[in-house]
Every structure is written in structure tokens, then in C-alpha cells.
Amino acid sequence: MNTVMPQMARQLAKLVLAAGLVWMGADLASAADAPASAPVKLQGLRGGTPLNQDNPPEGARQERDHGPADRDFVQQPPLIPHTTAGYQITKNYNKCMDCHAWQKTKVSGATKVSVTHFRTREGQELDNISPRRYFCTQCHVPQTDARPLIDNTFQRARGLQ
Ligand code: HEC
Ligand code: HEC
Structure with a gap:
């Protein structure tokens, strides 16, 4: 008897505690649910597609090719104003340099790669494109004619307005 009673009492205490926690949880949840203002309706980019399924690729x-x-802002890597489909950049060959290397621009009409692209990160000037500027699409990207997902107030640098 002496050993059974405290055990039951302890279990009862546990039950009361658990019930209390559940009740508190429900209280918090309903407080969070209570609409302070109009409910926010968020539509994820996945649409309603469940996580274990993929959307068909878009x-x-x-954009069509256009002028620069x-x-x-002044330090911005200029956007690529033309398609880059099939332009490969590999260890041995850089398709971009096929048109943008200084010697090639006479024929291609492309903008010369910037002089800054010949400098190593230690500031040493090289006689060919610096390894840190080799993978062009790391910084330069083509444009897409898309509406911003979220409105913003970004303004062009004053010197470029
Ligand atoms: C077939 C030739 C050709 C290839 C290959 C090529 N480009 Fe171009 N690119 C051009 C021409 C021509 C222009 C200039 C367009 C104009 O002035 O109307 C240009 C413009 C640009 C500009 C804009 C420069 C500015 O001042 O705004 C960037 C950036 C650029 N290209 C990056 C790239 C990158 C990165 C690659 C490789 C993925 C690449 N290009 C491959 C021909 C080429
Ligand atoms: C680490 C980032 C980075 C990489 C990689 C890079 N660029 Fe740039 N590029 C820039 C930035 C930033 C500018 C603008 C400021 C400047 O001229 O340095 C620029 C400018 C240019 C310009 C315009 C030059 C002018 O006179 O207006 C061309 C063309 C260009 N890059 C082509 C390329 C090509 C082709 C490659 C690959 C061989 C390449 N870039 C790799 C960052 C990069």
C-alpha cells in the first residue's frame, strides 16, 4: 500500500501537468489564429504542388538580343544583352572570350572585357584574363523580362540617373 499510493499520486500529477500544457498550447494557438487584421494569404512559388512532387519546368x-x-550602379557587372544558350565555359575553352577578347572584338563588335579583368586579386596585372574573372557567368547574367515578385523602391545610383 505504502509504495502504491505515492506512485498513483505521481501519475496523477503527471496527468494534470500534461492536461495543463495541452490547454496552454490550445490557448496560445487560438491567440495566434485570432485575426488581428485581414488574414495574410501567401501563395508559394510552388503553387499548391505537394513537396514530394515537382512542377513541370517552365x-x-x-529577352531578345538588344543593345547594352x-x-x-557603377560597379555593377553589366547584364548580358544577348542569349548565352550553348555558350560553354570549360577548363580549355571560353566561348565568351571568342567574341569579348580584345583581339576578337574587332570582328565580333562585342564590348572588350574590362581592363579590371586582367588583374589578380593581389593586384598583379596579367597579359590574359585573370583566373578570378574566367567564369564570366559567375557575375554576368542575361536578363529576363519578368515582373518583380515583390514591389520595391530600388533606385538607380544618382550618378547614372
Ligand atoms: C558571338 C559573339 C558573342 C559571344 C560568344 C558572347 N558575346 Fe557578349 N556581346 C556580344 C556583342 C556583339 C555585344 C554587344 C551588343 C551591342 O553592343 O549591341 C555583347 C555584349 C555583352 C555584354 C554587355 C556589355 C555592356 O557594356 O553592357 C556582356 C556583359 C556580355 N556580352 C557578356 C557575355 C558573356 C558572359 C558571354 C559568354 C557566356 C558572352 N557575352 C558571349 C557578342 C558575344
Ligand atoms: C567576379 C565578377 C566578374 C567576372 C567573373 C567577370 N566579370 Fe566582367 N565585369 C564585372 C564587373 C564588376 C564589371 C564592371 C566594372 C569593371 O569594368 O570592372 C565588368 C565589366 C565587363 C564588361 C564591360 C566592360 C566595359 O568596358 O564596359 C564586359 C564586356 C565584361 N565584363 C565581360 C566579361 C567576360 C567576357 C567575362 C568572362 C571572361 C567576365 N566579364 C567575367 C565582373 C565580372
């Missing part, structure tokens, strides 16, 4: 929305785009 076609790339590459305006820049938004």
Missing part, C-alpha cells in the same frame, strides 16, 4: 524567359542595358 521555359526560360530570355543601362547600369544601376
Whole structure:
């Protein structure tokens, strides 16, 4: 008897504690649910597709080739104003340099790669493109004609307005 009673009492205490926690949880949840203002309706980019399924791929929305785009700030890597489909950059060959290397621009009409692209990160000037500027698409990207997902108030640098 002496050993059974405290055990039952302890179990009862546990039950009461558990019930209390559940009740507190429900209270918090209902407080969070209570609409302070209009409910926010968020639509994820996946739409309603469950996590274990994939959306069918969308076609790339590459803009038509056009002249160089305006820049938004002076240090901006200029956007690529033409398609880059099939332009490979490998260890042995860089398709971009096929047109953008200084010697090639006479024929291709492309902009010369920037002089800054010949400098190593230690500031040493090389006679060919610096390894840290080799993978062009690490910084330069083509544009897509898409509406911003979220409105913003970004303004072009004053010197470029
Ligand atoms: C077939 C030739 C050709 C190839 C290959 C090529 N480009 Fe170009 N690119 C051009 C031409 C021509 C222009 C200039 C367009 C104009 O002035 O109307 C240009 C413009 C650009 C500009 C804009 C420069 C500015 O001042 O705004 C960037 C950036 C650029 N290309 C990056 C690249 C990158 C990165 C690659 C490789 C993925 C690449 N290009 C491959 C021909 C080429
Ligand atoms: C680490 C980032 C980075 C990489 C990699 C890079 N660029 Fe740039 N690029 C820039 C930035 C930033 C500018 C603008 C400021 C400047 O001129 O340095 C620029 C400018 C340019 C310009 C315009 C030059 C002018 O006179 O207006 C061309 C063309 C260009 N890059 C082509 C290329 C090509 C082709 C490659 C690959 C061989 C390449 N870039 C790799 C960052 C990069």
C-alpha cells in the first residue's frame, strides 16, 4: 500500500501537468489564429504542388538580343544583352572570350572585357584574363523580362540617373 499510493499520486500529477500544457498550447494557438487584421494569404512559388512532387519546368524567359542595358550602379557587372544558350565555359575553352577578347572584338563588335579583368586579386596585372574573372557567368547574367515578385523602391545610383 505504502509504495502504491505515492506512485498513483505521481501519475496523477503527471496527468494534470500534461492536461495543463495541452490547454496552454490550445490557448496560445487560438491567440495566434485570432485575426488581428485581414488574414495574410501567401501563395508559394510552388503553387499548391505537394513537396514530394515537382512542377513541370517552365521555359526560360530570355529577352531578345538588344543593345547594352543601362547600369544601376557603377560597379555593377553589366547584364548580358544577348542569349548565352550553348555558350560553354570549360577548363580549355571560353566561348565568351571568342567574341569579348580584345583581339576578337574587332570582328565580333562585342564590348572588350574590362581592363579590371586582367588583374589578380593581389593586384598583379596579367597579359590574359585573370583566373578570378574566367567564369564570366559567375557575375554576368542575361536578363529576363519578368515582373518583380515583390514591389520595391530600388533606385538607380544618382550618378547614372
Ligand atoms: C558571338 C559573339 C558573342 C559571344 C560568344 C558572347 N558575346 Fe557578349 N556581346 C556580344 C556583342 C556583339 C555585344 C554587344 C551588343 C551591342 O553592343 O549591341 C555583347 C555584349 C555583352 C555584354 C554587355 C556589355 C555592356 O557594356 O553592357 C556582356 C556583359 C556580355 N556580352 C557578356 C557575355 C558573356 C558572359 C558571354 C559568354 C557566356 C558572352 N557575352 C558571349 C557578342 C558575344
Ligand atoms: C567576379 C565578377 C566578374 C567576372 C567573373 C567577370 N566579370 Fe566582367 N565585369 C564585372 C564587373 C564588376 C564589371 C564592371 C566594372 C569593371 O569594368 O570592372 C565588368 C565589366 C565587363 C564588361 C564591360 C566592360 C566595359 O568596358 O564596359 C564586359 C564586356 C565584361 N565584363 C565581360 C566579361 C567576360 C567576357 C567575362 C568572362 C571572361 C567576365 N566579364 C567575367 C565582373 C565580372
